[in-house]
Amino acid sequence: MKKLSLLFFLFVSSVLLFAQEIDEIKLRTHIRILANDSLQGRGTGTEGEKMAAAYIESEFKKLKLKTVGKSYQQAFSFKSEAQEEAGTGYNVIAYLDNKAKSTIIIGAHYDHLGLGHQSGSLEANSKGMIYNGADDNASGVSGLLELARYYSTNKVKEKNNFLFICFSGEELGLIGSKYFTENPLIDLSTVNYMINMDMIGRLDEQSKMLMVHGTGTSPVWETLIKGLENEQVKIRTDSSGVGPSDHTSFYLKNIPVLHFFTGSHSDYHKPSDDWDKINYSGQVEVLKVITQVIDNLDNEPKLAFLPTKTRPMTNRAAFRVTLGIMPSYSNDGGVKVDGVTEGRPGQLAGIQTGDVIVQMGDLPINDIQDYMGALGKFDKGQTVEVKLKRAEKIISLLVTF
Secondary structure (H helix, E strand, O other): OHHHHHHHHHHHHHHHHHHOOOOHHHHHHHHHHHOOHHHHHHEOOOHHHHHHHHHHHHHHHHOOOEOOOOOOEEEEEEOOOOOOOOEEEEEEEEEEOOOOOOEEEEEEEOOEOOOOOOOOOOOOOOOOOOOOOHHHHHHHHHHHHHHHHHHHOOOOOOOOEEEEEEEOOOOOOOHHHHHHHHOOOOOHHHEEEEEEEOOOOOOOOOOOEEEEEOOOOOOOHHHHHHOOOOOOOEEEEEOOOOOOOOHHHHHOOOOOEEEEEOOOOOOOOOOOOOHHHOOHHHHHHHHHHHHHHHHHOOOOOOOOOOOOOOOOOOOHHHOOOOOOEEEOOOOOOOEEEEEEOOOOHHHHHOOOOOOEEEEEOOEEOOOHHHHHHHHOOOOOOOEEEEEEEEOOEEEEEEEEO
């Protein structure tokens, strides 16, 4: 009888352990579907994005997650530069009810640039080409779906509920997440914290660097996050709760946030951001870090919120000009250029990969927020002096937008 009991215990333990694994195959499947040409880049309000929403909803239904309204989808109106009339976007939302007092929100945007007609493209003369957005942000959505499976099949329930939100309209200026926080489907005062995954699919195999933004929004974050570094993942933190992604909308409602991001790359906002370039094993490691964050805080009280020193974030849709560069989101003391698009103003002026932009016109550039703010102040056809650091030397270039 004792042997049978032991065998039963080992069997149950193995089942529980198996349920706790992050499944790389599922991640790959989700991304291949969401970044398929048939979805035509998931532009906000397009038929392709509606197909993506239907797929996400079907996955929520498979996991038997609940709705928090009449359906899994929350509609909102939007208007973009490419449209004369207002369109409709849809946040896709599901709830895991653990009968707890507080809720963790896990979010990721599922829209992208469609066929390149809306602003944001870093590829010259590519309108009509499909921007599949495998990393931006099919990777985040696949991570969300995998975490939804991970926690909904967990036999030992956490002491928080989970709200899983796939946002639309992020590329147009965080429209979907802003709409949700202004029209929440749960009481926001019960939200413990919000985790945002935006571009988590390209963990560099050499540096293994994972950026985690928002660590100043609660007293617990910095020490906890830094303690999760390991041989597979090195972590760089940033305290600000404001950044160019959907966690910002929740920070502005006094909710602690974290944004996980594996960095920019040469395929960012280009038609070449495809499923076969994703580092799937690296994505598994990122999700392991996220589960460790959640598990380590499960027995802790509801997190305290801290405001961080930030400046208002420039709306992406407000940019009138572009340099045509791929900026690093993790550099201090300027904005490092991770890539340059041929034929765009930056390349024509002589900006090179590896340069660090420190001034545009009369505006000092200390970080990505300064850079985005500067872009909103210049007009097409305007020529400005751009100062940058190259091999420890400061050089000046004239850029015509």
